[in-house]
Amino acid sequence: MRVFVCEFVTAGGLRDKPLPEDLLPEGTLMRDAILADVTAIPGLHPVLVQDDRLPPTQLPAEPVAEGDDPWAVWARVCADSHVVWPIAPETDGLLGRMVEMAAARGARVIGCTPEAIAIASSKLKTATRLKAHGLPAIPTFPAAAPSALTGRRLTKPDQGAGAVETRVWEPDAPLPTDAGLVVQPFLDGTPASLTVLCRPDETRMLAANLQHVAVKDGRLSLTGLTVGGVSDVDGRLAALAEAVVAAFPGLSGIIGIDILLTETGPVVVEVNPRVTTAYAGLHASIGVNPAAFLPELIRDGVPPSLPHLPKAQPVEVRVR
Known part of the structure; x- marks a missing residue:
């Protein structure tokens, strides 16, 4: 096939x-x-x-x-x-x-349904949906609208991939007000992501990943990841993944959820309704071919339920 x-x-x-x-x-x-x-x-x-x-x-x-x-x-x-x-x-x-x-x-x-993609593709709509479901999300505002944010801030495209055009602004720096940009507070924490397999009756977190992010001249970029590099002994991250997927009907297949690990707990940054760069190290991390569900998907139209998977092991992925 x-x-x-x-x-x-x-x-x-x-x-x-x-x-x-x-x-x-x-x-x-x-x-x-x-x-x-x-x-x-x-x-x-x-x-x-x-x-x-x-x-x-x-x-x-x-x-x-x-x-x-x-x-x-x-x-x-x-x-x-x-x-x-x-x-x-x-x-x-x-x-x-x-x-x-x-x-x-x-x-x-x-892939996900067009409806799920439309919501997850917008950082404003994503933050609104997460808040409506009582899930921890970074406060997000249109850059053109005034907000009471103080301290360091981030601006990024409302619809954008990865860290493209994501910038850090110091507290006293004026922010751009371009249409299509959003502004968020710059929160202290460790950037991470969750790689998740979604099917109609099951959500399975495959790996929790550490993101390596660099800041140069005020611009953020992803330099690499440690796939499986974040421990989830208490199951808190897996539970968060299930709650996020439940809040976005139509997510399907392998997706990514970007999070920030803060002192008070994980905060959702965005939902990626597609595979992310972490897939590059996923096979080596979980010891199972992530695409093994394809024959059943072709036959039944949905990803199959997965057997018990071994604990994800740390695997380094270098981006740049």
């Missing part, structure tokens, strides 16, 4: 623009890890489309060249695939559009 792994950046989504230094390393890591896992499953054949400016891969890839419409190429490949695994930034509705495109062409889609 043909499994089309469509990662937006590497698959030519920005063929008419310079390749982005911030998104390309993470996109490549996720794509290559998924391709390796799919290749290891008998009967599954990964399908690849690639920006022709990138180095050749070990797998055959349909190129997206200058002047090509990547969405037209992807649509054609989706129609010839049994399963589509879309990975895209939430920016400008790209992830939701990719999921709808794949579903419209009859393929099984490893």
Whole structure:
């Protein structure tokens, strides 16, 4: 069966623009890890489309060249695939559009519903949803609206992926008020993330990960992760993952939840309705192929229930 792994950046989504230094390393890591896992499953054949400016891969890839419409190429490949695994930034509705495109062409889609993606793609909507369910979330405000925040603050796109365009501002610095930006307090804590498998009747936290974040000239960037690097002996993080998924109907497959580990407990930063960079170390961390659910997904339309998994072991993933 043909499994089309469509990662937006590497698959030519920005063929008419310079390749982005911030998104390309993470996109490549996720794509290559998924391709390796799919290749290891008998009967599954990964399908690849690639920006022709990138180095050749070990797998055959349909190129997206200058002047090509990547969405037209992807649509054609989706129609010839049994399963589509879309990975895209939430920016400008790209992830939701990719999921709808794949579903419209009859393929099984490893992804969340458009409704869940629409809410999780907005930091404002995410914070509002979390608060409505009594879950710990970072206070989030439109940058254009006045707020009573004091101390250091963060600005970031309301719809954006990772730490792209995330900036730290000192207490006395004036904030930008651009439309589409949000502002949050800069909280003390340890950046982390949860890798979670969602199915209709079960939520399973696969790993809790330590994020390595650098600040240079006021800009944040993810430099790497320790997948499985955060202990959850008391089950508090697994319980948080279950509560977050319950608050966002329509989450499905493998997703990520960014959190901040503070002195008073974990605080949710954002919900990523797709696989995240932590997937690159997931197989090695849990000792099980995370894509092993694909045959049952193809047959039944939902990820299967998982057996007991060993405790995740720390695995380093370097991004840049």
